[in-house]
Amino acid sequence: MFANFMIGLREGLEAALIIGILIAYLKKTDRLQHLPKIVYGIVAAVATALLAGLGLSAIEEHASETAEIAITGVTSLLAVIFVTWMVFWMARTARHLNKELQSKIDTAIETSGLALFFIAYFTVVREGIETSIFLWTAAKTTGEGQYAWVGAFAGLTAASILGYWIYKGMLKINLGRFFKYTGSYLLVLTAGILEYAIGEFTEIGVLPETATAFDLSFITPADSPIEIFLSTTIAYNGAPSMIQAAAWFSFLVITLTLYLRQYRLPWAGKK
Template sequence: MTANFLIGLREGLEATLVVVLLLAYLAKTDRRHLIARIWAGVAAAVAVSTGFGALLTFGPKGLTFEAQEAIGGTLSILAVGLVTWMVFWMARTARTLGSDLKSRVDKSAGGTGWGLAVVAAIAVGREGLETALFLWAAAKATGESTQPLVGALLGLIAAAGFGYLLHRGVLKVNLSRFFTWTGAALVIIAGGVLSYEIHDLQEAGVLPGLHSLAFDISGAVPPSSWYGTLLKGPLNFSPATTWLEASAWLLYVLPVLFLYLRTNHNAPHSPDPSGRKAATAVAAA
């Protein structure tokens, strides 16, 4: 639940901040009559993301076990790739997100303003589809349960609450630091998902080495114990890990985490280093 709460919180806050910026800019430029277009785009993005999540959940049910494992493993690896792209994209473009959105609003606000619905749908829908895919992969890795969904929903609710407080100018957060450290946590979570899905592909016979274990500490860390469950939830740690799983985790997490933190460290600084504090400033205006 903890890992999925973090996913829902971070992805939800990204989408919420986009909406906050769009609404605040329309209000600031005296175009409040177009706000309904923004909400129409958000509703469309939510509907598409929900439908995509339902398709992932119920689509493979009629397939054989091997086919389900192969499809699930492949989609989950794709989810890891998307999350990796997302955290690096945020690190590179967060500083200019506000100005980019304002430019899109100015271009789309002419005529009936339905272009704004498209801008909102694309901006929020991108986050929604990534979130649906990664939440599905994370839930699959931790087992079939309602807890991952509950955790994600709580994260999304918290993100919506933060967004509202930012919009009202009540809350001020160091968003640069928040996104840096949650991005690092997501890289570690993604590494666990990748490792688990490598195991899925081994079980499906797509990859070799299912019985070639790098270590087996099931006696010291029983999967049914509270600490085994704690490690399994956020990190997808398996007490019995194959060489291929361990290698995939190390080859993904170590270089990606190093490059991600270096990207954030090398980002040029400005009076608004995160590019996200603009959300609070614009909303307050």
């Protein structure tokens, strides 16, 4: 539940901020007559993201056991790719996102009113589909089932409230730090999802079976409070295979090192 809450909170707040930038710029430039096009684009994007999530669930429900495992593995890999790209994209573009969106609005209004619809749609649908796939995969990886979706809903609700407060000037938070730390957390969770995907592909014979790298069950026994906590927050696996452990470690070291450099942290070096 915690993992999906954090996914919903971060992704939801990111989308809320983008929506806030679009609406605030229309208001600032006295172009609120174009607001319905933005709203329609947002609604269409949310509907598309929901359909993507429902589609994944429907496909899985009617698939054979082997196909279900394969679908979960492929979807997990897609989640790894999407989320990693999204985290780095936000780190690179956050500083000039406001100007970039404002420039797109100016161009859209000059060319075609319908272009505003597509700006809102494609800006939000990218976030929505990434979030939908990541939430679906995280729910499978952590094994929480329907409780994971409760966490996701709570996170999205909290993000909507925070986004509204920020837009109205009722709340000021250091968004740079927020995205930096939540991005780091998502990379740790994504490493666990990558490890899970490898386990799925090994189970159906796509990848070879390898020996167990280590077994921490004496520290984190199955179904113990600490094992449940770690599994549901970072997709923890206490007894990974050699290939799973290598993938987890390599992914985490490479992505976190490169990611932290984006923020020029003292211990990560400079660009």
